[in-house]
Amino acid sequence: MHAPAAQGYISRYFTSAEGLKLHYREYQGPANAPLTVICVPGLTRNARDFEALAPHLAAKYHVWVLELRGRGLSAYADDPMTYVPATYVRDVIALFQQTGLKHAAFVGTSLGGIVSTLFAAVMPAKVLGVVINDIGPELNPVGLGRIGSLVGKSRPINNWDDAIWAIRDIDGPVFPHYGAADWDRVARRRFVENADGSLRADYDLNISKPFAVPGTMPDLWPFFRRLKGIPALLIRGGTSDLLAPATVTRMTEALPGLRAVETPNIGHAPYLDEPEALNAIDAFLAQLPRSVGALTSLCRTLGAWGFMLRLKLRGVV
Numbered sequence: 124m125h126a127p128a129a130q131g132y133i134s135r136y137f138t139s140a141e142g143l144k145l146h147y148r149e150y151q152g153p154a155n156a157p158l159t160v161i162c163v164p165g166l167t168r169n170a171r172d173f174e175a176l177a178p179h180l181a182a183k184y185h186v187w188v189l190e191l192r193g194r195g196l197s198a199y200a201d202d203p204m205t206y207v208p209a210t211y212v213r214d215v216i217a218l219f220q221q222t223g224l225k226h227a228a229f230v231g232t233s234l235g236g237i238v239s240t241l242f243a244a245v246m247p248a249k250v251l252g253v254v255i256n257d258i259g260p261e262l263n264p265v266g267l268g269r270i271g272s273l274v275g276k277s278r279p280i281n282n283w284d285d286a287i288w289a290i291r292d293i294d295g296p297v298f299p300h301y302g303a304a305d306w307d308r309v310a311r312r313r314f315v316e317n318a319d320g321s322l323r324a325d326y327d328l329n330i331s332k333p334f335a336v337p338g339t340m341p342d343l344w345p346f347f348r349r350l351k352g353i354p355a356l357l358i359r360g361g362t363s364d365l366l367a368p369a370t371v372t373r374m375t376e377a378l379p380g381l382r383a384v385e386t387p388n389i390g391h392a393p394y395l396d397e398p399e400a401l402n403a404i405d406a407f408l409a410q411l412p413r414s415v416g417a418l419t420s421l422c423r424t425l426g427a428w429g430f431m432l433r434l435k436l437r438g439v440v
Contacts, residue, residue, distance in 0.1 A: 131178055137221045139192065139214050146196035148188040150181035157413045158251055159185040159227045163235030165392060167274060167326050169195030171312040172232060175396035193327035203329035207339050211238045219249060226415055228408060232256040233392045244349035245431060247423035252354035252411045254404055257363050257392035259370045260343035266365030266391055275331025280322040286310040297390035348377055349430055355381050356407040358400050360389040
């Protein structure tokens with residue numbers, strides 16, 4: 124473990140069921156923090172995605188920023204077919220078991236939002252609330268195709284100027300207001316240096332392999348509907364090509380208590396440092412319960428067991 128004081132976090136590790144060493148950043152927050160917030164990054168992202176949001180939240184809360192297997196300082200999997208949501212959920216379960224954490228609120232970006240939703244569906248007694256960032260039970264084919272064309276692809280990146288231009292080429296339409304300093308910051312979130320000084324994307328390129336296998340992504344609607352009774356906030360990039368406005372409408376109809384907020388002129392996915400997102404997250408976390416009561420915990424657990432049994436009977440899990 125190491126603690127870069129200037130960054131305000133401690134690097135901690137836990138192990139997956141098969142022994143992978145997985146990393147998360149702990150922003151300790153105040154000693155009397157009312158709850159822990161777990162941030163889960165997107166498909167090709169790492170803990171640096173939350174380098175603005177995490178310190179902001181740590182003024183009030185304990186904050187853990189998880190790096191999924193194959194990203195950042197977490198170990199790469201020997202079997203690339205474990206780069207699927209069900210395995211990520213099992214890794215989060217291992218995190219809770221090994222740390223003794225009883226409850227947490229989740230903030231999940233894109234894939235992280237799917238992982239957070241699935242975890243809440245199967246382990247609802249552990250979840251105080253969920254912030255879902257620019258993802259839903261249905262994925263717009265336009266955005267899905269764009270992401271699929273990029274994930275797992277590699278091209279030579281010799282220096283930070285190359286990295287900046289590569290990121291601008293991909294994400295220019297997503298963040299049209301970004302200037303030079305913004306693109307430099309984003310490039311340093313996405314790439315890391317090799318021993319020879321060249322750069323590489325900070326994730327295992329093999330995370331793309333499950334996309335080629337049909338059926339690796341379950342129908343997400345049954346899991347999403349299990350959020351009923353769990354506080355939830357949806358953030359959508361106003362120009363997102365992955366989360367369509369019609370899907371947001373269906374989500375709010377399925378969960379009447381779901382609050383939906385847009386960040387204008389931002390695509391997939393907001394970094395959650397936008398004022399609209401920050402204000403919504405602050406208000407959402409402030410009204411969350413500090414724990415899950417015994418009766419609520421029992422009811423949620425029994426409901427989750429029934430849900431999982433139904434999925435097994437249908438051959439889903």
